Amino acid sequence: MRRISLWLFSTVAALVLLFSYRTSTGDAAPATPVAAAAPVVPTTAPAPEPSGTSSASGSGASKTYTGSVAQTQWGPVQVAITVVNGKITDVQVPVYPNGNHRDEEINARALPVLTQETLAAQNAAIDTVSGATVTTNGYLESLQAALDAAHLS
Known part of the structure; x- marks a missing residue:
């Protein structure tokens, strides 16, 4: 009888702990532009085509290519690259x-x-950043779209 009581109490305690665990998926808000982690690139629409061209002083044309928006489990990710003379700057x-x-x-x-x-x-x-696998995968997808638009490998 004592064993059964201990087993029942343990099972109830485990169930209470399991159902009281809170995840971060319920309070997620829509993604917003980056302010602190990386500078914001002004774009009008996410497209894998050049979003702007300006001339760099004496070193050739500078073009910005915006990758497509990659939808991930935790929200969208978009990457923009600036290319000067075939090099990502x-x-x-x-x-x-x-x-x-x-x-x-x-x-x-x-x-x-x-x-x-x-x-x-x-x-x-x-490499994938440990602990940020979902964001890394979205980043790589959008980055590859921007590289393709820039005709880089």
Whole structure:
């Protein structure tokens, strides 16, 4: 009888703990432009075509290519690259998931790493950021669209 009582109490306690666990999916808000993690690229519509051209002083034309919006489990991700003479000189992430504190925390750490790795690799062959797998996958999808629009590998 004592064993049965202990088993019943343990089962009820486990069920209470399981059902009281809160996830972050219920309070997610729509994604907004990046302000702190990366500079914002002004674009009118997400398209994998050049979004603007300006001349860099003496070094050739500078063009910005905006990748398509990648829809992820936690929200949309969009990448924009600036190319000068066939080389990526700047990477921005105008849209990323930041609907709650945890998203902001993860992406504030992950987006600078992803942009620096992109600048170093000059392509989409970069490592996934641990703890930000969903954002990284969306980032890579949008980055590849921007690279394709720029006719880079």
